[in-house]
Amino acid sequence: MKILVAVKRVVDFNVKVRVKSDNSGVETANLKMSMNPFDEIAVEEAIKLKEAGSATEIVAVSMGPAVCQETLRSAMAMGADRAILVQTEVELQPLAVAKLLHAILKKENPQLVILGKQAIDDDSNQTGQMLAALANLPQGTFASKVKLSGDGVEVTREIDGGLETVALKLPAIITTDLRLNTPRYVTLPNIMKAKKKPLETMTPESLGVDVKPRLKTLKVQEPPKRKPGAKVADVKELVAKLRSEAKVI
Amino acid sequence: MDFTLNEDQLAFQQTARAFARNEFAPHAARWDRECIFPKDVIAKAGALGFCGLYIPESAGGLGLTRLDAAVVFEELAAGCTSTTAYLTIHNMATWMIATWGAPDLVRQWCPTLAQGTKLAWYCLTEPGAGSDAASLRTSARRDGRNYIVDGAKAFISGAGATDVLVLMARTGDAGANGISAFLVPAELPGISYGKNEHKMGWNSQPTRVVNFDNVRVPADYRLGEEGDGFKIAMQGLDGGRVNIGACSIGTAQAAINAAQAHMLERRQFGKKLAEFQALQFKFADMLTELVAARLMIRLAASKLDAAAHNATAFSAMAKRFATDAGFRICVEAQQIFGGYGYLKDHPLERFVRDARVHQILEGTNEIMRVIIAREALKDGALDDLQ
Numbered sequence: 001m002k003i004l005v006a007v008k009r010v011v012d013f014n015v016k017v018r019v020k021s022d023n024s025g026v027e028t029a030n031l032k033m034s035m036n037p038f039d040e041i042a043v044e045e046a047i048k049l050k051e052a053g054s055a056t057e058i059v060a061v062s063m064g065p066a067v068c069q070e071t072l073r074s075a076m077a078m079g080a081d082r083a084i085l086v087q088t089e090v091e092l093q094p095l096a097v098a099k100l101l102h103a104i105l106k107k108e109n110p111q112l113v114i115l116g117k118q119a120i121d122d123d124s125n126q127t128g129q130m131l132a133a134l135a136n137l138p139q140g141t142f143a144s145k146v147k148l149s150g151d152g153v154e155v156t157r158e159i160d161g162g163l164e165t166v167a168l169k170l171p172a173i174i175t176t177d178l179r180l181n182t183p184r185y186v187t188l189p190n191i192m193k194a195k196k197k198p199l200e201t202m203t204p205e206s207l208g209v210d211v212k213p214r215l216k217t218l219k220v221q222e223p224p225k226r227k228p229g230a231k232v233a234d235v236k237e238l239v240a241k242l243r244s245e246a247k248v249i
Numbered sequence: 250m251d252f253t254l255n256e257d258q259l260a261f262q263q264t265a266r267a268f269a270r271n272e273f274a275p276h277a278a279r280w281d282r283e284c285i286f287p288k289d290v291i292a293k294a295g296a297l298g299f300c301g302l303y304i305p306e307s308a309g310g311l312g313l314t315r316l317d318a319a320v321v322f323e324e325l326a327a328g329c330t331s332t333t334a335y336l337t338i339h340n341m342a343t344w345m346i347a348t349w350g351a352p353d354l355v356r357q358w359c360p361t362l363a364q365g366t367k368l369a370w371y372c373l374t375e376p377g378a379g380s381d382a383a384s385l386r387t388s389a390r391r392d393g394r395n396y397i398v399d400g401a402k403a404f405i406s407g408a409g410a411t412d413v414l415v416l417m418a419r420t421g422d423a424g425a426n427g428i429s430a431f432l433v434p435a436e437l438p439g440i441s442y443g444k445n446e447h448k449m450g451w452n453s454q455p456t457r458v459v460n461f462d463n464v465r466v467p468a469d470y471r472l473g474e475e476g477d478g479f480k481i482a483m484q485g486l487d488g489g490r491v492n493i494g495a496c497s498i499g500t501a502q503a504a505i506n507a508a509q510a511h512m513l514e515r516r517q518f519g520k521k522l523a524e525f526q527a528l529q530f531k532f533a534d535m536l537t538e539l540v541a542a543r544l545m546i547r548l549a550a551s552k553l554d555a556a557a558h559n560a561t562a563f564s565a566m567a568k569r570f571a572t573d574a575g576f577r578i579c580v581e582a583q584q585i586f587g588g589y590g591y592l593k594d595h596p597l598e599r600f601v602r603d604a605r606v607h608q609i610l611e612g613t614n615e616i617m618r619v620i621i622a623r624e625a626l627k628d629g630a631l632d633d634l635q
Contacts, residue, residue: 034263070256077260185268188298188311188321191260 001170002057003046004110005080006101007039009064009071010121023219026121035071038116040078040183041176045146046114047079048181054148057081059108063092063100069199077186077194085201088211096204096211098130103207105135110171112153117142117175128175138168142177252544258320261313265321268297269328277329280453281599284445286410287332287453288368294336295365299325302340303488308347309360315488315550319495323543326499327506330603331453333499337492338406342369342415345485346432349472354432358413368411372402372433372459373482380616382417383425383479387461389418391468396420396431398439398464404610408457409442411435415485416461417478428478432470439464450602486611487561488553490568493611494546497575497604501539504582504600508532511586528585535578542571559633562624569617572607579604 011017012032020027035043049055060075062068063086072083086100105113118125132139140146140155144163147154157164158177204211232238242249254262272290280287294300302318304310318340325333343362346369347355361367378385387400398418408414414433421427433440443458473481512523512532522528549567552560583590583597590597608614624630 073256073260185297186260186264187296188261188264188302188313191257191264192311195257 001049001055001112002059002108002110003049003055004059004061004101004105004108004113005039005042005046005075006097006113006115006127007043007060007062007071007075008036008116008119008121009033009062009068010036010119013037013120019220019222023221025217025220033067033070035074036116036119036121037183038118038120038176038178039075040116041178041180042114042116042174043075043078043080044181044183045143045174045176046112047184049112049146049148050079055112059084059110061086061101061104063088063097065089072199073191073194074186076197076199077191078184079190080197082197083199085199086204086207087201088204090204090211091213092211093213093215094124094126095130095214096209097127098134099209100204100207100211101127101131102134103209104202105131112170112172112174113137114174114176117177128173132173135173137171137173138166139173139175140166140168141175143174144177144179146174146180254320258317261317262320262324264297265299265324266327268294268299269325269333273325273328273332277332277453278593278596278599280329280332281450281603282452282593284452284455286335286407286455288410291332291336291368292365294325295363299336300339300365300368301343301359301363304340304343304347304359304363308355308363310343310347310363315491315553316547319491319546319550322492322495323499323502323546326496327503329453330496330500330600331451334451334493334496334603334607335407335454337489337496338371339365339369339411341485341489341492342371342413344488345371345415345430345472345481346413349430349477349481350432351469354470358432362413367413368407370405370407370411370414371485372405372408372414372416374402374404376401376403376458380613382482383428384423385417385419385428387416387418389416389420389429389431389466391420392465394468395465396468396471398431398433398461398466400461402459402461404446404456405459406451406454406456408455408459409445410455414459415472416466417482420475420478425479426476428482429475430472430478430481431466432472433464433466437464437466449605450599451606483561487564489611490564490617491546491549491553493607494542494549494568494571494575497572497607498539498542498546500600500604501535501542501575501578501582504579504597505532505535505539507595507597508535508582508585511589522585531581531585535581538574539578542567542574546571559624562621562634565612565617565620565624568611569614569621572604573614576601576604576608 012034015031017026046058058080060072060080060083062072115128142158143155144158145156152169154167298311301310302313306312347359362369375385389396389398412435416431416433419427420429439462441460446456515522545567549563552563579600586597589595
């Protein structure tokens, strides 16, 4: 069974991001970049399925400028077998990414596609769902457990009310939630081996996909500063403030 | 000349940083306080490759360069100085076995050592032979197919908790040429240990006196020829010095990171500490020294990789500079933290205690100056050491 995993290069989760002075976006120049943490979970899940003997090949896909190769090398150092980069300088929005993935799906015919539920930069949480719609495939989003059974897969989803388990027929689309697994560290020998694994480069044009942005960002701004709290002397004052100021009781 | 790390080095650095952040840093204070030698975490480090960095691939290691290793050790030390320092000693001892051991010995020991499933330590210093290492008195007397080892070693890191040691012992006359090197399995009868020393820092690794009483070591466990021991010890230490310098700059980087965060957060007299020029200048000097120290460590590592004839002098200069600068930076960072820096709730005092010993061991910084001066005062040396 072939698994396709999508990985995105994002600003590292340890970096404090700053909004650009013209409010057009966040500052990304000279920042440490790394693989979207939810995508790391996707890669880890694919590797686990391969280690368990359920999968035979893992193909990692990324999209964006040439530096995204680094992210693909990381995926291959973790354990993906080969990689595809769709190279473009155009800003890619979820619909464009979903269309590109759909085009690759048609070439590769994977039984399972695993994506992060969202990327920590734009937090769109749309690509997996859009891909499922475009490809007309079943989807199990926010997965906290994935179990293959026969020609299907059981996905336990984290939903507001608790957990929901859905049974999907393969091929299927899965998006990962935080608790699905803990990604492994990349070992140093595997970093070196990853360099020898094949990385294929394509373009949106060669895939026949129009990636023109459909959404326009009007303004990006910092969240409002949190107001400092106040100390209360005793329970009585706390209750009074909850009643008169916070108005929650 | 290109001062940027290559793609591999960046990837190694990233792995080491993530490992140090998740596996070392959260526990380092407890390991220090309770004197815990974290063998389980060292085994995890071994699984990633950190126990056999510059061990040749033929011996089961990764065959990386000293420069690669310096980058990795620096990152790891930012998480736990003491545990990383032990890893550097383990790498050095394993490298000695891989380089000078007979093929069978290398096959038997190096792959497990390089994976970190077995651990090594290094025995040179004696109670009466510190800086004057060539005066060591532990003897190895040939007796048929064995050597019989008698004597004592002091300040031995990892002693009593690890599997194999690289021992320097006297097989011949007084002086450096009468010393030979041996691999000695720790389980051999006649090896006993002193108490775990109470130390100022480096508390996540045990340090003990090791006694050898009539220990029979097979002759084919000798590393190199008889009389090669001191040469082996010194070559190992060239690398060891670069490694320990890397531990200093990693620790100093962690101290600087903490100091910067504190300066941007802490307010006194109505403004942030970062707005006081006295502290700005202090901070600027700290970072400048750190960058200089890092460059010297990487230069010395490159000299070792190139097997340059003057690598010893460059290693000594780098060790002297980086360990002095590293300690100073940790002290200054502690100063910026004020009273909080003196509390064990913050890591600054541990950084200071851990970094202090780097000025003392792998050859004191005074011995580094002896080595540097000896090389520098040779005729024509100044062109050579440019």
